[in-house]
Amino acid sequence: MGRNPFAFRTLQVTIFILVVYIALFATLLTFHNIVPPAPSNVTPSPGINLTEAWFDLKELSNGFRPYNSRRSDEVRDFLLLRIESILKRNNNLAASKDVVVYNDMTANLTYSNSDTTVYFEGTNIIVHVLGEEESDTSGVLVNAHYDSVSTGYGATDNGKGVISVTQLISHFTTPGNKPRRGIVFLLNNGEEDFLNGANAFMRHPISRYPHIFLNLEGAGAGGRAILFRSTDTEVTRFYKASRRPVGSALFGDGFNRGAIRSQTDYIVFNGRLGLRGLDVAYYEPRARYHTVEDSTKFDSVDSLWHMLSSSLSTVKAMTSDTGTEFDGEARDDGKVNSGKGSEGVYFDMFGRALAVFQLHTLFALSVTLLVVTPIVLIAIHIGLAKSGKWYLFARRKLVEIDGQEVQIDFLGWRGFFRYPVAFVVSSGAVVALAFLQTKVNPFIIYSSEYSVWAMFLSVWICFDWFICVGAYRMRPTALTRIYALIWTYIGAYILLVGATIGENNLKIASGYLFVFYFAAVFFALLISYLEMFALPSKETYTLGDKAPVDGEETDHRPSEENEEEPTERTSLLRGDRQGTYSGYAAHRQASEDHDATDEPENDGTAGKEGSHEQLWANSFPSWTWIFQFLLFAPINIILMGQIALVITTGLKQTPADGNPVLTIYLVIAAFTVLLLTPLKPFMHKIHGYVPIFLFLVLAGTLIYNLVAFPFSSQARLKFYFIQRVDLDSGLNSVTLAGLDGYVQSIISELPSASGQPLNCTSSPSRIGLTQCSFPGLPPNVAKGANPWLPPGVPPEYGYKDWLNYTVKAVKNESAAVFTISAANSRACRIDFARAISAVNVTGSDVDPRLPPVGDHGAKDVRLWHRTWEDPWEVAVRWKPGSQDENDEFGDGMEGRVVCLWSDANTAGVIPALEEIWRFAPAWAVVSKAADGLVEGSKAFVV
Known part of the structure; x- marks a missing residue:
């Protein structure tokens, strides 16, 4: 690697970037595909019994239980008996003052659902666990529906939600676990048909009691439970108590904009009852959703525990809140007045922590970045210009040497247009593959999403590397990084403007991705701007030892006895003025004559790698690129990567529902570009073995994706x-x-x-x-x-x-x-x-x-x-x-x-x-x- 392990050289850059990308991608894939394990302890919390929960889930999903089935009545009886046994076990009889069980066989209603009128008679089960500080206007609602579709056993949709509710009943009725605020546990029947069960709950008098809710649902058939959407910032903060929170405001935006067309009981509790709350649901794998494969055969205790533990922590936080944020009286229109919360933004980091803040805060931060960052860059520009160190866009200068005018070329424009050309070509190649895949074998994404990802990532890197390295070898320049970051900054600025408009006008919270993206680009670019202060001024570069100081021409050449031993950091500009010009002229001639097969690199050593870049650039620090990469890449890979994987998993099997497949490929293409853009400033330093390997990956995945049968026994159409x-x-x-x-x-x-x-x-x-x-x-x-x-x-x-x-x-x-x-x-x-x-x-x-x-x-x-x-x-x-x-x-x-x-x-x-x-x-x-x-x-x- 040479004497400097952090130098901006091919080997160092390649190894460092590969280590970071491979480590982060491996971590993302592991987190995405492996459900956090359930504890080995059968009773991880008082009143919670995982063995009982798992066997209850098996009993619940031992047959189809749509509302219009005899099995539905059997399951209802089973749940009533289970609740009764829980209360007896915990010495809380249903008739006691602490718990009230409502066997609701009277609620019915007629209501409109679009161009359909529905008449429905409910068979809901309601358990009211009274709190220590009981109030008529401060309860918590926890809901799950116990019906399934007629072709699915419903282990995930919504057996695990139901079993989570029964275990929560067990926990909060266990001696010593009485909640501070009361809880209404609702097991509704009829969700699969027009959300009928939740609508029937509105006819029960206790529906006026709760003011916040947690809805448990299954829109997949296993995996992790995810926070799909939330009504506001304040109620979302309760979910932060979850041990392994997973969620993003992006999905709430998808529901609000109609991109996600299916609905849950959430819209009844929020839209019709006026409650504030959370929608937590499973989302994968979609191919097993509403089929016989939604069973415990394809499920696990780990998946059940993920929802149960998240629900337990969230409900504990909800019932422990004794403030007045969610209190209120019934309104004239019949809705519950639970106050008005603020629009929220939330996202998790590897399922370990949940960030939650107001959309107004995100908007303020977006506006601040849009206003302040250009001012900062302009201020630095002015400082560099005054100090004579603004080499960007500098073409040439005439200087007088020995009574003759000599033209000095700074080559400040070299490399400026490489980024947009490479970006358009490489991104266009990804989009072209998306259209090709849609035309030839459109449904391969259904079963082989990682093959598609590998193809898109490989083609982008191969095209971008070829253009960037080819341009650099023909016309080497030390400005590659800064120009790449300037173009990225411009693109990110445009994205952030759009996100900011969406935040303010459309209340879109998923713009947080572009706020972090823009901030990371800015700080990386800021380092490149500050690096330029290490350069010699243009006068020093052109006139050498005779550069004027305080208006006088002074010979700055050191005496022979005081001259230091030259090192790799010794300036190349030392010596007499003729030597300076001669060095510049030699550099220019070498740049014009250099063989494109050479590999020019700049680590501050003249006459070796990098000698064909601009001569004045030898004063650039050789290690700052690491900080630029670490500022730009990891945070964006993590945030973008998590969302990209979840969206891919959520969308890949929706073509079976009639969704257009091209949209899925274009979404993957967009995230491919966003994930790989942090490579742009450093692409010309990546070793050729990397694109050679990726070209082989591209060839293999392209052939497979175009000819393979798109469905399998593990991903059934x-x-x-x-x-x-x-x-x-x-x-x-x-x-x-x-x-x-x-x-x-x-x-x-x-x-x-x-x-x-x-x-x-x-x-x-x-x-x-x-x-x-x-x-x-x-x-x-x-x-x-x-x-x-x-x-x-x-x-x-x-x-x-x-x-x-x-x-x-x-x-x-x-x-x-x-x-x-x-x-x-x-x-x-x-x-x-x-x-x-x-x-x-x-x-x-x-x-x-x-x-x-x-x-x-x-x-x-x-x-x-x-x-x-x-x-x-x-x-x-x-x-x-x-x-x-x-x-x-x-x-x-x-x-x-x-x-x-x-x-x-x-x-x-x-x-x-x-x-x-x-x-x-x-x-x-x-x-x-x-x-x-x-x-x-x-x-x-x-």
């Missing part, structure tokens, strides 16, 4: 099932929705589909997917109905009793009354050909906060009973028909009455679905397409 039966004609069809080409391949493996006509169209409900329908195996979902008919028996015979309805028109009005019942079902709906304007379900409560019909009416009314086979009576009204002669309805109405069957726990009930489970390829897995697995319908005309 999710597709969607629904079976529809026309109960008037007896015809049924199975519809599978999925990625075009792949869904047809799945159907080709099903024996019942062989030789059947296949009708494929674009999916109207899942944009971006293709749906294919074919005659399916007859379902057997209703008691007493026999679809396996002998030859010659009309097909409608076996279906006619599944659904019964009557509809009576209201005389002289555009209105009608429906009476509907269904065998073995407690979920039906009415689809209308045009929007209705009013709905009334007999027995429904009215909530002024929740209008039954939206501003634009309702196209369907969805009905859920808590009991089986009981009828609904529904009165509807619509606006009279228009006078348009093409109005086919006039004052009448037509549509279909549809009932749903969602219980697939018993063999033989839905043979078409069971066939898919048996015969679908190993790389594919089925999920539900709608509220029901089977829909039976009959037409009506009023």
